[in-house]
Amino acid sequence: MGALMLAEGGTFQPPGADSFFLPPIAGGVTKPMVLVVASAIIVGAYFLIATRNLKLVPGKGQFVAEFAYEFSRNKIAREQIGAKDFRPFVPLIFALFTFVLVNNLFGIIPIIQFPTMSKIGFPIALAAVVYVVFHGVGFARHGFLGYFKHIMFPPGVPKPIYLLLAPIEFLQKFVAQPAALAVRVFAAMFAGHLILLVFTLGGEYLLLEASVAFKPISVVAFAFAIALTFVEALIQVLQAYIFALLTANFIGAALAEGH
């Protein structure tokens, strides 16, 4: 990162896209790679441990696990997909929610402090999984041509409008919506991390390398960094919820029996 290199009182190098290219730790393995694997292990281990010795009156660990599962099962999957066919998709929705949540929260946990979803590759991989699932389900439910008809020619629309609507709906479902799904979480994590970097590195620069008159301003910078960390926590949880919610929404839309 530029600011660390210019520790001899050079001009402030604002953090930019370069701040996200972290140097490899050992032989091509970088910190985001380690974090993604670690998050998968954390999620798996947490739920395995929390669901051992299930009690009727849950202890704290079991309560959190049950809350996360019940939330993604009822509020997300059942509401969006419908009570009839939501059950096969609960594991996917649950996994996406918890995985994206843990990865996002890495951005504000001290020492880790890197939201892995701010590297575009990870959201793209998740969106690819979602893409295959909801289109696969749609083709399975409606048949090959039937699915295209279901998407591009929704019933209840005056005939000439179909000329405009069909290409738009096709592009929406096959290009725009999955792409936006990936870009949404990526850009939110990217922007959030960048904001925290600006205030933290700016505060550090003001404190250490700026002239004496500017040093008190670093307090403001650090105060903002703390305040924005709380805002960032909210956004991270929200983006995880939205990713799972929109996945369920796409699946539900693909499965819908006409309008």
Place this chain on the structure above:
Amino acid sequence: MKVSNIVLAQAAEAAGSINPGLAAIGYGLGAVGPGIGVGLIWAAVINGTARQPEAQGQLQGIAWISFVLVEVLALIGLVVYFIASAA
């Protein structure tokens, strides 16, 4: 006229690339729409809750879905800023 032309040319030279500046202006303009959109969404939630407090839960649920669709436009604008300021 000629003097101001020379001054402008010198200023353009000294400024280097203007792409980051233009990109910043572009992002700022692009954030206006989503800002208004998000405001409208939550205004509707507040109004609906004021009329019928029991509907607050449902309204908030719908609000989050639509908020995220609007917010993504502002986020895409931010990404485009980084793409545009690089060249």
